[in-house]
Amino acid sequence: MNTLVDTQIATQPRQAATMQGETSAQGSDTPSLSIVLEDRKSARANPAKATAEKLNFWYGTNQALKNINLVIPEHQVTALIGPSGCGKSTFLRCFNRMHDLQADTKYEGAITLRPDNVNLVGPETDPIEVRMRIGMVFQKPNPFPKSVFENVAYGLRLRGIRNKTELAERVEKALRGAAIWDEVKDRLNDSALALSGGQMQRVCISRALATEPEILLFDEPTSALDPIATAKIEELITELRQRVTVLIVTHNMQQAARVSDFTAFMYLGELVEVDATSKIFTNPAKKATEDYITGRYG
Amino acid sequence: MAATAHLTLEEIRRGLSWRKQLDKLFIAIGMALLFGCLAILAILFFDLVRDGSSRFGWDFFTSFPSRKAENAGILSAAVGTMLIMVVTALVALPVGVAAAIYLEEYAPKNWFTGIIEINVTNLAGVPSIIYGLLALGLFVYQFNFGQSVLTAGLTLALLILPIVIVATRESLRAVPKAIREAAYGLGATRWEVTKDHVLPYSTGGILTGLILGLSRAIGETAPIITIGALSFIAFLPPSPVTGEFPFLNFEWLMSEFTAMPIQMFNWVSRPDQAFQANAAAAGAILLGMTLAMNAVAIWIRYRFRKKISW
Numbered sequence: 001m002n003t004l005v006d007t008q009i010a011t012q013p014r015q016a017a018t019m020q021g022e023t024s025a026q027g028s029d030t031p032s033l034s035i036v037l038e039d040r041k042s043a044r045a046n047p048a049k050a051t052a053e054k055l056n057f058w059y060g061t062n063q064a065l066k067n068i069n070l071v072i073p074e075h076q077v078t079a080l081i082g083p084s085g086c087g088k089s090t091f092l093r094c095f096n097r098m099h100d101l102q103a104d105t106k107y108e109g110a111i112t113l114r115p116d117n118v119n120l121v122g123p124e125t126d127p128i129e130v131r132m133r134i135g136m137v138f139q140k141p142n143p144f145p146k147s148v149f150e151n152v153a154y155g156l157r158l159r160g161i162r163n164k165t166e167l168a169e170r171v172e173k174a175l176r177g178a179a180i181w182d183e184v185k186d187r188l189n190d191s192a193l194a195l196s197g198g199q200m201q202r203v204c205i206s207r208a209l210a211t212e213p214e215i216l217l218f219d220e221p222t223s224a225l226d227p228i229a230t231a232k233i234e235e236l237i238t239e240l241r242q243r244v245t246v247l248i249v250t251h252n253m254q255q256a257a258r259v260s261d262f263t264a265f266m267y268l269g270e271l272v273e274v275d276a277t278s279k280i281f282t283n284p285a286k287k288a289t290e291d292y293i294t295g296r297y298g
Numbered sequence: 299m300a301a302t303a304h305l306t307l308e309e310i311r312r313g314l315s316w317r318k319q320l321d322k323l324f325i326a327i328g329m330a331l332l333f334g335c336l337a338i339l340a341i342l343f344f345d346l347v348r349d350g351s352s353r354f355g356w357d358f359f360t361s362f363p364s365r366k367a368e369n370a371g372i373l374s375a376a377v378g379t380m381l382i383m384v385v386t387a388l389v390a391l392p393v394g395v396a397a398a399i400y401l402e403e404y405a406p407k408n409w410f411t412g413i414i415e416i417n418v419t420n421l422a423g424v425p426s427i428i429y430g431l432l433a434l435g436l437f438v439y440q441f442n443f444g445q446s447v448l449t450a451g452l453t454l455a456l457l458i459l460p461i462v463i464v465a466t467r468e469s470l471r472a473v474p475k476a477i478r479e480a481a482y483g484l485g486a487t488r489w490e491v492t493k494d495h496v497l498p499y500s501t502g503g504i505l506t507g508l509i510l511g512l513s514r515a516i517g518e519t520a521p522i523i524t525i526g527a528l529s530f531i532a533f534l535p536p537s538p539v540t541g542e543f544p545f546l547n548f549e550w551l552m553s554e555f556t557a558m559p560i561q562m563f564n565w566v567s568r569p570d571q572a573f574q575a576n577a578a579a580a581g582a583i584l585l586g587m588t589l590a591m592n593a594v595a596i597w598i599r600y601r602f603r604k605k606i607s608w
Contacts, residue, residue: 140476142479144480144481144495145606159485204480
């Protein structure tokens with residue numbers, strides 16, 4: 001089942017049954033889930049951008065990830081869902097070696113990044129090199145207490161860009177890319193802390209985009225935001241896939257359904273099922289997946 | 299009280315009024331203690347001012363010590379204290395901040411760094427005269443710095459180092475993990491994260507710690523008596539700024555010195571009643587200097603808090 005994505009899944013029957021539980025929870029302003037899934041055109045997987053193979057991970061003696069195998073297709077959005085503590089954030093943080101900041105953690109196995117086949121979690125790979133290639137957006141908006149401009153420019157400065165014109169151009173491009181340029185173009189020198197939560201999060205997305213990462217990781221990027229800010233970020237994520245490969249952790253299943261092309265369901269540190277999002281949400285192959293998305297636990 | 303958890307409205311009100319009384323009682327006790335402490339400080343300060351009132355005047359600040367109480371002033375003591383504070387700050391800040399950065403950001407958490415941390419905290423509790431003895435052996439006899447401004451500054455720097463280290467560590471620790479992760483996530487090295495983010499965002503706390511340390515050092519008497527401060531100095535150290543290139547002069551570092559608390563101590567120990575007024579006046583000025591430094595610390599903390607809020 002784990003290799004399904006790799007072998008180009010055929011489009012699922014579109015007239016899948018509307019799911020119980022999920023539809024009733026939807027607000028009137030969001031299209032019903034079945035329509036969203038109907039709309040999803042990319043049930044075919046692009047070539048892999050990254051592949052996790054036999055990935056295990058430990059916090060001390062506690063094994064948090066167990067034998068994860070997953071293909072992340074290029075220029076598509078892959079969502080990781082599952083109940084709290086299932087390891088979805090832990091898995092996401094393997095991709096940019098965030099765990100290395102913590103003592104007593106251990107990786108085993110591989111996450112191979114294409115096309116140069118670097119093993120992201122290999123002991124021979126420098127975590128800083130990995131973070132230069134793979135960007136991340138965090139759960140809570142975490143802008144630096146600096147100006148909007150300096151926030152977005154920081155990654156560029158780290159890469160040795162000193163030329164003011166180039167910095168200004170790339171900051172503008174990144175802010176446009178995160179659909180926030182119009183809101184902040186007159187206050188680039190104001191503190192980013194003066195923005196609203198949704199604006200801060202889009203500045204954080206710009207900050208990650210500015211350095212043109214190959215993969216962009218989102219760790220529950222809207223859990224601290226109101227519904228309107230959430231809608232904007234979701235729209236942005238669906239647009240971003242043209243420029244970057246996206247991996248997103250979300251506890252909100254409707255969000256996974258709205259933004260992602262592929263969905264992976266994790267439970268107790270294991271990858272239970274991965275498939276086209278429309279398939280996962282209408283006709284999951286595993287009982288555990290079905291129980292989770294129909295709201296029987298989690 | 300009823301046997302069940304359910305209370306009647308009357309019972310709720312009766313119980314509530316008693317609990318609110320307790321609340322008020324606590325406020326009263328707290329206020330009494332607080333104002334008691336403040337009153338003691340105020341009485342002390344006004345007593346000093348009253349006793350020394352006859353001596354306040356321009357002459358008191360511009361005169362050297364003298365055998366005649368009415369001619370004596372605090373010029374050499376005040377200048378000595380300021381020069382010592384400059385040396386202390388210039389030594390304690392970089393050393394203390396560097397030590398704190400290492401312990402907080404770089405040091406692995408093992409038994410060895412654990413011992414270092416416990417010792418740093420313990421150093422804050424070492425009696426100040428012990429630092430004086432250390433300085434006498436090390437700076438005066440071993441390094442031959444003499445009984446100089448440099449020796450005194452280094453001694454007091456050692457004394458306040460634990461305060462600076464602890465305060466710096468606390469403000470480094472206050473920088474949220476999310477900010478560090480954001481910087482690491484963009485590919486920053488540990489030093490870049492520290493230099494570009496952690497350190498700038500904790501400047502307020504670091505400076506506050508330094509100033510609180512200095513305001514402790516300014517009143518220290520025992521260690522600088524131990525290293526041999528003179529109590530009668532009728533000259534000023536060479537000026538640090540000169541008219542000729544390179545406009546800076548470091549001879550003052552090696553100059554003999556006296557300091558405010560030494561001068562006070564000297565005056566207090568004289569039998570002549572007139573010198574007691576001098577001591578009181580000098581004490582009021584020293585206390586004023588300390589309060590002014592604390593005020594600066596509060597102002598710095600306020601400025602930085604306003605700019606940065608997590």
